[in-house]
Each structure stands twice: as C-alpha cells, then as structure tokens.
Amino acid sequence: MENEFKRVMSERTDEELIKIVTVERERYNPIAIEAAESEIEKRKLNISEFGEIIEEATIEKEQKQKVDSNVVSSGIRFLNFLIDFIIWLIIATILTMPLGANNGSQMLLGYVIMFLVFIGYYGIMEVKFQKTVGKFITKTKVVKLNGEKPEKGDIITRTFCRLIPFDRLSFLFVKNGFHDSLSKTKVIKDQTK
Structure with missing residues (x-):
C-alpha cells in the first residue's frame, strides 16, 4: 500500500x-x-x-x-419544496385553465405549459435572486460549494436535474439531493440582512 x-x-x-x-x-x-x-x-x-x-x-x-x-436541514428543504410546489401549481393552473381539456392536443399543450412554468419558475427565480419563494420564506439561498453566487449554467443544470426521477426522495438518503450534487450547489441559511 x-x-x-x-x-x-x-x-x-x-x-x-x-x-x-x-x-x-x-x-x-x-x-x-x-x-x-x-x-x-x-x-x-x-x-x-x-x-x-x-x-x-x-x-x-x-x-x-x-x-x-450553514447548510439547511432536510426539513427546511422539504418546506421549500412544498411552498414552491404550491406556487408552481397555482401558476400552471392559471395558465392552463383557459385551454380546457377537450382534445389531446390541448392536453399536450397544457403539459408543455406546465413544464415550461416549472423550468421558468425555478430557473428565473434562482438566477435572479438565488432563491425561490419557498427560500425567501425560509430565509435560505442557493450557493456554489465555495459560497459564491451560482452562475446561470449552474442554475440551469440544477433546474433540469430536478426532473430526475426520485430527485425529491434523494434528500432522505443524502444531505444534498441529486440536483444539488450534480450542479455543485448547496442551499444554506441566508445571512444577509
């Protein structure tokens, strides 16, 4: 050896x-x-x-x-998820409701809109503010592993990694879920006043 x-x-x-x-x-x-x-x-x-x-x-x-x-607990992460899920669902519902579900093409368009709202919500919020509404409420933010503000590419990677099946469950097994690990980011307490 x-x-x-x-x-x-x-x-x-x-x-x-x-x-x-x-x-x-x-x-x-x-x-x-x-x-x-x-x-x-x-x-x-x-x-x-x-x-x-x-x-x-x-x-x-x-x-x-x-x-x-300063990495936040899984409980805070779960609360962030619930708040953000509700916000996403409200926005997606408002945007897809006028479509109705009369035929397959309208349903497909509805799914596309829901997907775009999901990507847009997380991507825009985290690129612009380093946080989503859930993170604003829990006073947390996304940072790179060294504590710096993530680049747009880091956030885009993070956002698309959220689509990995069982990403939400990954927090039960590891401190940082798949979308954190793969984008080399963490969610920490926001110390700014």
Missing part, C-alpha cells in the same frame, strides 16, 4: 503536494502524508516558497467550512 501512495503522490502537481502536507493534511492517511513529503523532498521543493498557494488553499478551505456549517 505504501508503494501505491508513492505512485499516487508522484503523479500530483507541486501545488497539490503542498496543499496535501499543509492545509489538507487532516484529510489524508499518515502514510499518504509521508509519501507526499517524500515526493516533495525528491523534487527539492521549498514549502516556504509556496506561501500564496497555502494562503489560497486556506481561504478556500475556510469558505467551504463556512458553507458546510
């Missing part, structure tokens, strides 16, 4: 090695740390010359810890 660690560490960049033996040290097995330190010596790297890397990694680690400490 020690040889495996040596091989893995020999494939790491100088920057990765520095992070492993400094700010990420507690995440690694002691044998892996030894292998990383050995590789640093082998490459004749001077850790003191990598102050900027260490500083950036420390800031990144602190941001991640802050985000992780």
